[in-house]
Amino acid sequence: MIRESLMEVGRINMQMEELRSKGRAEDDQEMLDLSMEKARLLRPCVNLTAEDKVFLARKIERPHIDDFIKALFTDFFEQRGDHLYDDDPAIYGGIARFHGIPVSVVGHRKGHTAEENVAYNFGMAKPEGYRKALRIMDQAEKFGRPIITFIDTPGAFPGIDAEEHGQGEAIARNMARMSSYHVPVISIVTGEGSSGGALALGVCNRLLMLEYAVYSVLSPEGFASILWKDSSRHAEACEIMKLTADDIREANVADEVIPEPLGGGQENPKRLYGSMDMAIEKNLSALMAMSPGELLRDKRRKFRGMQ
Template sequence: MTQYLEFEKPLAEIEGKAEELRALARQNEDMDVADEAAALDGKADVLLQDLYKNLTPWRKCQVARHPDRPHCNEYIDTLFTEYTPLAGDRNFADDHAVMGGLARFGDQPVMVIGHEKGSDTKSRIARNFGMARPEGYRKAIRLMDMAHRFNLPVITLVDTPGAYPGKGAEERGQSEAIARSTEKCLQIGVPMVSVVIGEGGSGGAVAFATTNRIAMLEHSVYSVISPEGCASILWKDSEKMREAAEALRLTAQDLKQLGVIDRIIPEAVGGAHRAKEATIASVGKAISGMLADLSSKDAKALIADRRAKFIGLGQSGLAA
């Protein structure tokens, strides 16, 4: 059953009426509603096109958070073979908000790491809604070290509201773990590519996305803070999240223009959740293209490329 977002309510009404007609026809074989249902379907298609033609930044946030968007585990199951999950940070615990391990992407052995939000109430609680604790970032560091040691490209899939802000996480060194994960991204001499598949929230995303090449799905977002958090700080009113979303420049289109990301991956009209298989295939093509861009570079060149990319962002920002 489709879950509709707030701004999709008119669409929900039309599609609901079409489904009601079909349900009546199933109960009464003599009832012919094909023309009426088809007309409603056509009206719904036009409305869907109109709704998604020029999404505001806040509406893009809503789409990026849609619970039915493809999640990290779905990308791994579809795009990778021989996936062998690796668990634990060898220090405290295994963080289920972060999944990662050895796999093959096509015929190439790789290390894949990503945030997993979960797909139902039970799994979302187990995965902490994709908000990693320090042990999650330390697990990622361990896997990146292993990839460096065995000369394996690293692919990261980013989808998190941000790092978990709980008391225990802070006591175990949340900020230090995020900083060291970001540092490790800049140190390892293997190709690193990242895709923001939903939310790219704060340092929790940067710790996985400080890579040679970064792509974003068309309706994903990537920002230093959530619009609600920004509104609470600047205006003392979280209801001003629409204004905050505009100011944060968090859409894929804004970030491509600013040079923060390298490519935008198109989504189906209505968002990735309406065409999961096509979206996952598009992400796979983007990953393949980004890895191909880096295939000729040696370890020193890869590290230099990564450092220059992020130092350059600061310089362009100052110039602007």
């Protein structure tokens, strides 16, 4: 089970961080020993089960949208609120440059601490959040900027106000409008992509998934509780749902799987960003060679063919 190995690795990471803060160099003997030990622990982290991948996809240390924007984009200008009712902190985005090209970037926001997660509502958006994303994306269409979305959510927020403000309508509207854009749209599932709350940012020309990300109709817990009235059958649900990046690629829903470092992106974020940068660059240049009409037809054809 990857859980135990990663707990050990976490302890080593902390020790290394402590040594670094004391001014130890990377080639210090103690540091070298620790990184050898880390490598030894990570080596068996291959052939992971679907349950392992769900665990990794949700890991709090996993890089999130803030990290991706810092690492992959420049000149980020945040856009706030739906300009109709409120600002939803569960959605984050704005205008930025990718390799110098102005793009609109938007996604679900999760935190690295409990406080951040409470502030961002664990990435569970309300209608205001989806409408904020729509505002950002509509402007991209208006100004001819490619759109890059990052998907990472346990699902849309189930709450009284969310329902009163039209959660269903907000999700449906996003999908409908995204399907009609003439600019390149690339979506990347980076963590957990659960339910319509994920798909509301996922009607794209190219769907990429990080190796340990998952994409599913509902969370495994919700799935088990609906089908078997027993949310504790979570592990079984993970297997049966076929939700891993490889499964989703196999089902012809994802176009490409972006490889992650052993043990998951959090163990070597720089390498992860490198792989993401390459994948985005490759797909974006291919899409930017297409005309607006082709981009529209390409996207419609992709989703029309979903079986």
